[in-house]
Amino acid sequence: MTWLMLDHPAWDLDAGAPVRALRTPEGAWRLTGSLNRTATLIRGDGPAPVVDSYDPAVLLDERLPDGLAAALRRLGRVERVRNPDLWEALVTGIVRQVIRAGQARKMHRAFRAAAGDAVGATWLVPTPEQTLALSVEDFAALGMAFKRRPLQAAAAAHLDHHAEWAQLAPDALVKALQSVPRIGPWTAGAAVADFSGDFSLYPYADLAVRTWAALADPSNAWPTDEPGFAARWRRLAGPHLSVLTVLTLAWGDHHAHADQGSTHH
Template identity: 85%
Template sequence: MARTSSIVEPKGYAMTWLMLDHPAWDLDTGTPVRALRTPAGAWTFTGSPDRTATLVRGDGPAPVVDSYDPVSLPAGRVPARLAAALHRLGRVERVRNPDLWEALATAIIRQVIRAGQARKMHRAFRAAAGETAGVTWLIPTPEQTLALGAEDFAALGMAFKRRPLQAAAAAYLTHHAEWAQLAPDALVKALQAVPRIGPWTAGAAVADFTGDFSLYPYADLAVRTWAALADPSTDWPTDEPGFAARWQRLAGPHRSVLTVLTLAWGDHHAHADQGSTHH
């Protein structure tokens, strides 16, 4: 599991990288900004252009920032070149999503499209139907999502997202109190009872919500792609089952840290319009 901290300079590293993988980060101005809904109200995070620090503003307790440190990876277990790449990246900080609804809606938006397209779609959805929060917008609430018509989704280029998003919104309003009591692994299973939410979507949403990336679908194309690019000398399995088995063996109890650091390595090196498709 990740531990919580604020964004600070870590000992032994030149800097701490702020992970901007989540499509709620608006990157158009060159200064990353993100709004989050918490039980106490909205919070706004503003990252530095070089992704090494962040300022936060809001009401009530701040959202958790998780820290993932490559020094916690077991020596000799992770392939040497991958381990070296992750150590060069250094410690990674990621803002944990305090809003399960947003985590679920985001995972649905990310289904079957590239990361760059998902980011644009996420922003358009927030701007069209969400509440303003500083210079950005919050994700539309479940109620706001259910109030949108087919023509509204079509105008946003999201016609194929309407049914899964509205099914998830209705399920969230019915079950959110029950879901809040579940352990993370049980929550992954419970979410899959919602129409059009499969293992990838449920795992990605719960990882975003809990900060535990051992729940993330770690054999997906993104992890396989970044592992192979960071460490081309290793003969990585190209199929999901084979890669999953290999990843489990080499990560052991450190699967969350290894997975999120590998995704962070890709996030740091990728262009905004690059990414993978998810199912």
């Protein structure tokens, strides 16, 4: 079975079906997911967004704990829509800072609905220009007063540097984004993983990965500290750090309740 990963807070629901709008260099695309969670690209301008596929079969040669290996095999192949818009990936990373995933999803939707362009039954994230045009009062009305400065700093930086950033390799982009005020390693890594599809760049020792690994394999003695977990995760993953990380996040996405989540820094 193949599962569509719906972890991204830009996924909304329309009559019970997942829907999402994505901005591409040529325009916008509308996506929907069916009941068995496969992605359908409905319509859009220019080339379609990339749908990455992650297969647990590539992990068979790695020495994963039995419980985690079994959980990921049962999950099966995972598809995830790669974000073609670095700006949206930055917005998402900033919105997810410090708050739980359920709250971040609600805030992300409210921000898009208030200031973004509608695409069918959902909305694009506000552009950098739209974000800079919002007032202190606008952010306060959305319950996002503490997100105003990082979002507007990122918007200004994106307008100044997006052409330069577009030329960078993903690992170099992670470093470049951290020159923006209020964007640290977690936000930069999460944004570039979303943008590139390479989850070896994701902050793989964060609370989300640690939580889902422990729940998928509760009999295993997982390190609870980030450095210890990161070192063990790298050893377990071998050359497949991206696949192991994204499949573990997908396992959590598949099994979590709507109000569950984790805190990010």
